[in-house]
Amino acid sequence: MTDRRTQLAENLAQVEERIASACIAAGRKREEVTLIVVTKTYPASDVRILHELGVRHVAENRDQDAAPKAAACADLSLTWHFVGQLQTNKVRSVASYADVVQSVDRAKLVTALSAAAVRDGRELGCLIQVALDAESGERGARGGVAPDGIDELAAAVEAAPGLRLDGLMTVAPLAGPYAGRQRAAFDRLMEFSSRLRGNHPAANMVSAGMSADLEEAIAAGATHVRVGTAVLGVRPRLR
Numbered sequence: 001m002t003d004r005r006t007q008l009a010e011n012l013a014q015v016e017e018r019i020a021s022a023c024i025a026a027g028r029k030r031e032e033v034t035l036i037v038v039t040k041t042y043p044a045s046d047v048r049i050l051h052e053l054g055v056r057h058v059a060e061n062r063d064q065d066a067a068p069k070a071a072a073c074a075d076l077s078l079t080w081h082f083v084g085q086l087q088t089n090k091v092r093s094v095a096s097y098a099d100v101v102q103s104v105d106r107a108k109l110v111t112a113l114s115a116a117a118v119r120d121g122r123e124l125g126c127l128i129q130v131a132l133d134a135e136s137g138e139r140g141a142r143g144g145v146a147p148d149g150i151d152e153l154a155a156a157v158e159a160a161p162g163l164r165l166d167g168l169m170t171v172a173p174l175a176g177p178y179a180g181r182q183r184a185a186f187d188r189l190m191e192f193s194s195r196l197r198g199n200h201p202a203a204n205m206v207s208a209g210m211s212a213d214l215e216e217a218i219a220a221g222a223t224h225v226r227v228g229t230a231v232l233g234v235r236p237r238l239r
């Protein structure tokens with residue numbers, strides 16, 4: 001049995017190789033893609049090892065797990081991304097440790113995040129989560145605003161004190177017209193990103209791609225990939 005550090009180092013090296021190959025295949029520079037390691041369900045000790053191994057971006061999807069973990073790792077220079085569906089009653093906690101909230105999908109959340117950021121004297125990066133399979137006016141099964149709601153939400157973030165509009169995020173849909181068509185889904189997100197950058201040039205982050213589909217995301221033009229399982233192993237419980 002190998003120890004945890006060796007295991008994580010090996011997994012990280014494999015993911016790094018996949019990212020590097022995908023960049024070469026897409027004619028992109030390696031520096032154009034940032035790896036975010038999704039540490040959900042794994043302990044703070046793993047975050048610490050990952051930091052030693054050079055990881056600087058981590059993501060969590062549940063405040064109950066993330067808040068104590070971020071506190072336990074407060075001495076490390078890490079950028080914390082929040083990527084889960086977020087209820088307004090958790091916003092105050094999340095805003096105290098998160099640097100970027102990738103799951104902004106409704107106006108109420110913008111108002112709450114803004115109030116929390118102002119209260120803490122912090123600036124919070126925000127990504128609009130897009131549900132590519134959601135109908136107009138609805139939200140996706142796993143969160144996200146329907147594509148025709150992006151502009152309004154982006155304007156709200158831009159106007160909100162304490163918030164910074166960073167770009168777009170998506171999770172490839174499991175159902176609907178994009179099911180099993182990750183590349184098409186990520187290409188669509190890139191179209192929305194181009195349009196968004198027309199009005200908000202600084203909002204150039206495109207967060208897409210996970211363990212199973214990071215190559216498709218990099219081919220499409222993603223700037224950030226969110227990788228959990230391929231680095232940390234299969235999670236004990238599905239969340």
Ligand SMILES: *Cc1c(COP(=O)(O)O)cnc(C)c1O
Nearest residue numbers: 038061083210211226227228229
């Ligand atoms: C868990 C999660 C990931 C990572 O998924 P893996 O398949 O484990 O790489 C990425 N994005 C979000 C929003 C997640 O919840």
